[in-house]
Amino acid sequence: xxxxxxxxxxxxxxxxxxxxxxxxxxxxxxxxxxxxxxxxxxxxxxxxxxxxxxxxxxxxxxxxxxxxxxxxxxxxxxxxxxxxxxxxxxxxxxxxxxxxxxxxxxxxxxxxxxxxxxxxxxxxxxxxxxxxxxxxxxxxxxxxxxxxxxxxxxxxxxxxx
Numbered sequence: 333x334x335x336x337x338x339x340x341x342x343x344x345x346x347x348x349x350x351x352x353x354x355x356x357x358x359x360x361x362x363x364x365x366x367x368x369x370x371x372x373x374x375x376x377x378x379x380x381x382x383x384x385x386x387x388x389x390x391x392x393x394x395x396x397x398x399x400x401x402x403x404x405x406x407x408x409x410x411x412x413x414x415x416x417x418x419x420x421x422x423x424x425x426x427x428x429x430x431x432x433x434x435x436x437x438x439x440x441x442x443x444x445x446x447x448x449x450x451x452x453x454x455x456x457x458x459x460x461x462x463x464x465x466x467x468x469x470x471x472x473x474x475x476x477x478x479x480x481x482x483x484x485x486x487x488x489x490x491x492x493x
Contacts, residue, residue: 402426402460407480409434409451414472417480421463422487429459442482443470 403421407414409431421427431440431451438451444465451457451474463484472480 402428404428404430406430406432406456408432409436409438409474412474412477413479414474417472418483419472419480420483420485422485423463423465423467424487425463427461427463429461431457431459433457438475441473441476443473445470445482445484 403425405419405427407416407419407429409415414431419427419429429442429446433451433453433455435453437453439448440446440451440457440459441448442461445463446459446461449457449459465484467486468484470482470484471478472482474480
């Protein structure tokens with residue numbers, strides 16, 4: 333190859349290099365203009381956070397306030413029993429059972445859910461718990477004697493007997 337051929341090749345390499353630099357700077361300028369247009373436009377709509385999910389109630393909600401989703405029921409001790417004597421709730425929910433005393437101190441227990449708790453002789457005693465476990469019917473015990481039932485239901489409402 334002649335010397336002029338080598339010069340021509342070098343010129344092409346220089347032109348190719350120059351063209352690449354020009355293309356890159358042109359692309360950068362277009363990107364800056366596009367960013368400027370986006371910055372001047374309207375802001376994007378806020379992202380929808382979706383459905384808020386309340387975390388499950390702790391297993392022993394005895395401290396602090398009870399959640400709004402707590403189911404409540406009341407009963408009175410009458411003639412050594414409860415009135416009413418049947419309750420039910422879905423497994424996984426918080427429950428508050430308020431017992432009105434009859435003038436004598438008692439203990440109340442719900443099998444598998446509530447350990448023995450003293451019931452005040454006068455006024456109301458609130459027993460807070462979370463319904464857990466498989467569906468079924470549990471005994472409510474007053475002073476160790478069965479006086480009622482608590483029906484633990486599955487989320488679908490079904491109960492095993």
